[in-house]
Amino acid sequence: MGTSDYRQLKWPAAAAGLSSLARLSHLAAGALRTGRPLAIWREPGAAQPRLLVARSLEATFTGLPPALDAQAPAGFAFFPFRESDLNPALFLPADVLFDAAQAELVAVAPAARDLVPALSAWLAAAPLEHLAWHYATPTVPHAATEAEYKELVRVGVAAIENKEVVKVVSSRAARRPLPAGFDPLAAFIDLEQKYPQGFVSLVSAPGVGTWLGATPEVLAEVTADGTFHTMALAATQPLTAEFMPRTAIWRQKEIEEQALVARYIVNCFKQLRLREYQETGPRTVVAGELLHLRTDFEVSLKHVPFPSLGTDMLRLLHPTSAVGGMPKAAAMDFLQKHEGYDRAYYSGFLGPVNVAAPGVARLYVNLRCLQVRADEAILYAGTGLTVDSDPEREWEETQMKLQTIAAVL
16 A cells, blocks of 8 residues: 555454455444545546545645655545635545455554554444435535526637637536435445546545545646656547547537647646656547547656656646636636636545555546535536537536436436
């Protein structure tokens, strides 16, 4: 796990018959029963999920995005689109870690050693059938009607025509009733199977609530071999028998939309006076039942004397033009005035830092996500607007994106 100073607890003999997923569920139940925040995630292409439990919400770090370097604390970042008292930026310390690929062990951080007696007793206890997930405050975001969303698109296009913004990304929330007996962890497992190349996550914290998602978009990644990676992901069309990655045809509007996101990333490199980056794309990629245009950017940190590049780029990138718009300040101001609801953690970012190994971080844009409430789910989707955007097509695009996550309902 990259946590050599952690204490490794072994499951007792009584748990010998439990599968790795049953053990994960048992640990999650213990964390939720004691009111602790947790994150469960599965990396793209990985076979098994991981679980992280923070000792308490008070122990989380808030404010600035996490540092992406080997000396930074290990933990899980969960940041909103726009930070506020209702939607704080969280970094959950990796006090307790469980990797389902190494299901016989549970790791406890040095700072959380006092948890060992209670945790050891919990590992030996009988599993609970019900998990008490955290729910957020009762404030429910406004769910735009079709007419309201199309009007938002028209206002956005007018702002582009008037040169108030170059691009803006509009979004909306939708409410769906939960089916009887809905289990967020079972839904997480379902998403894992549906989207093997997505970053699938389930985060639950007091006051913040429970969020479930499967996102295709990397925001900032630092790999074990010393490579910084980000991507420009934009433009959307359905995956069909006729239109697949090799045969997809993109309209000028979609090509321009994706190019603006790529240009935004290049401008971030320019602000840091960095020219030694590799750009690959754009190319058509599959994300669930959708196609997107994607350009990848990589920097070899071994060949560029820039140890803080990952941290600096993260702070420049968020929120990217793929979720906000360009110029950043003008687009954020437009959304504040016209979008009509609080995005909360939708289009923020999330992911593990220094959990897999020191210096390894993988942060993703929180797309294709929903918030679980007591009896309903709040789903989110957005579209990038350019001067050529058509309100009807933008509405249909949000409908397609909502289906990605709605499938688990």
